[in-house]
Amino acid sequence: MADNAQDRQLPASQRKIEKARTEGQVARSRDLGHFGAVGAVVLLMAALAPEMSAWLGRLLAEGLRFDATLMVHPEAMAQRVGQLALQMLAVLLPLFGVMLAVALGTGVLAGGWNFTLKPLTPNFTKIDPLSGLGRVFSGQQLTQTLKACLLALLLGGVAALYLWQQWLRHAELLAMPLPAALAAGAGLLQGGLLLLCGVLAAFALVDVPLQRFMLERRLRMSAQEMKQEFKEVEGNAEVKAKVRLRMREMANRRMLAAVPRADLVVMNPTHYAVALKYDESAMAAPRVVAKGADLLALRIRDLAREAKVPVLQAPPLARALYTHTEVDQEIPARLFGAVAQVLAWVYQLRDAMAAGRTLAAEPPMPEVPADLDPLTPRKEPEL
Secondary structure (H helix, E strand, O other): OOOOHHHOOEOOOHHHHHHHHHOOOOOOOHHHHHHHHHHHHHHHHHHOHHHHHHHHHHHHHHHHOOOHHHHHOHHHHHHHHHHHHHHHHHHHHHHHHHHHHHHHHHHHHHHOOOOOOHHHOOOHHHHOHHHHHHHHOOHHHHHHHHHHHHHHHHHHHHHHHHHHHOHHHHHHHHHOOHHHHHHHHHHHHHHHHHHHHHHHHHHHHHHHHHHHHHHHHHOOEOHHHHHHHHHHHHOOHHHHHHHHHHHHHHHHHHHHHOHHHOOEEEEEOOOEEEEEEOOOOOOOOOEEEEEEEOHHHHHHHHHHHHOOOOEEEOHHHHHHHHHHOOOOEEOOHHHHHHHHHHHHHHHHHHHHHHOOOOOOOOOOOOOOOHHHOOOOOOOOOOO
């Protein structure tokens, strides 16, 4: 069962924020886009006012010019109107393009670039009347509605006040020549748009942090959601333990399969077992192919005896190899001498067995550096 809104008091995790972005949930401010679009128009009008006034004058003069052929050939009228429309679009389309680009740019500035097609996928829960009523009367929707009403009221009030204060100047346009009227009208229009830009800028300054706050509030998580997400990311502890156990068993099976191919197994005598392999043509030094403690050590010993691999009881060497080496790793250089002694005995043992005789030499007891044997007591430094 879903948690109540009152239970969601924890900030959203990074994983939930990224998931929300893939679903199109980003803090976007429409007021910032409106301000950017209108502001771009005002800047273009201020920068291109002389050129636009001259272009509009030529367009009006061309449109109001009388041509007798238009009365004789009605189809020429349609062609004339089409030409004037194309001339108007040639100027208005780039203007609208700039407005669109600025609006998109302000959206990216507010919420960052986020391209996703997830919002376009069908979602039949959105046509559910009950859930739709819940969204309509939600706190977020009421906030957006009140903000839109306040914005419309302020924009209408500012526009009405500006027209009321400048009505005399608007009336004077009727008595001016066309070029002067166009220039004066452009100035009045630019002044009105500047006032509207000021209102939109004030709303954008409030709306941008408001949208971010509302998104953060909408993405808040409960403690149960946090726990569930942690399980999904980190995995269930029991499952992870079983996976680790399974991987350890597979590693042990691969390791035990290498014991019959070893040259020697060094033991201590039941706690540790280390299987060694040395090939002069492929290895720079003897390598550990298997190692284990307790029950695994006994399993290595039994496999070695079944495969007729020599087993040597050398507790210090077995402890040192088990402590300071890993499987498929070459032995440390400081143990070369000790391992060389036991390998020499193994080679003598093989030669004796091949000749059908018993090896007279006793198994060696190689010496191991004291600091490599974990059971050698450490001397306390003298003060």
